[in-house]
């Protein structure tokens with residue numbers, strides 16, 4: 472089966488309500504939906520949804536990359552995923568989210584060709600996944616109230632965004648812990664908002680609230696300092712913005728700089744890179760989380776398949792689609808109730824896009 476045509480369309484998907492993180496407030500997300508057509512009736516679908524502060528790509532960059540790389544991919548075998556990644560890497564470094572869009576469409580096709588859902592193609596045998604849900608930065612009262620509602624709705628793991636104001640963060644974590652009780656797992660994500668000193672102070676102050684991990688407190692380039700804070704903090708240290716590629720994962724592990732790696736398909740250039748990172752981490756005794764950018768049902772479904780297939784993925788943070796107003800032209804993939812997701816047995820990623828209606 473050969474690649475015959477690659478189409479991409481830009482869509483702006485609005486959030487139900489604005490989401491605030493340490494470096495910005497997000498009200499809508501511009502995404503690129505991508506379709507690969509083949510010399511058979513099968514079509515593969517991919518999604519590119521990224522944050523330029525993390526992968527350096529704007530929508531214009533993504534569209535330009537896809538347009539420029541397409542002629543190099545036409546007539547390639549759709550199953551030649553390693554070759555296609557080599558072609559894209561040789562063409563340009565970076566562009567991880569745009570590359571992920573191509574990668575997802577290829578894995579979708581591989582599953583459709585094999586008649587297997589992606590999680591089975593990746594070696595898995597369990598189609599249910601439990602995810603946490605993220606609370607954006609807000610007043611402590613509002614965060615505690617929202618946390619209580621989410622727990623009542625069936626979530627037993629919450630991730631709190633912090634990193635702007637230490638006192639407000641401390642009060643918010645305290646308020647949430649007191650609101651939800653001791654049995655709910657809490658993680659916090661500072662999105663590079665802290666210094667070494669702040670991290671050490673906050674980690675010590677928050678110890679009594681039993682946080683299971685602090686995610687990316689330091690700027691992404693401060694890899695050596697991660698070792699220092701990791702040795703001193705009572706919580707696990709999780710790296711997100713510091714680890715995009717398998718090479719970053721090797722560096723973090725060699726430097727004893729992380730307890731958990733947060734894999735995101737848009738950073739790892741898709742499933743292909745995600746598998747490499749997970750293997751490196753697993754062989755080093757480092758569990759992974761799988762997270763997401765502001766992805767729709769398609770990107771989330773792909774990541775759920777990955778989580779379902781990989782036993783080293785101990786933590787799942789795949790909630791972004793819950794914040795979107797859902798679009799009628801993206802359907803399927805999974806069903807969910809609270810934090811529990813059930814993948815459908817459809818081949819490939821299992822999400823159908825009515826591309827003409829996009």
Ligand SMILES: [Mg+2]
Pocket residue numbers: 660662686687711712733
């Ligand atoms: Mg993060």
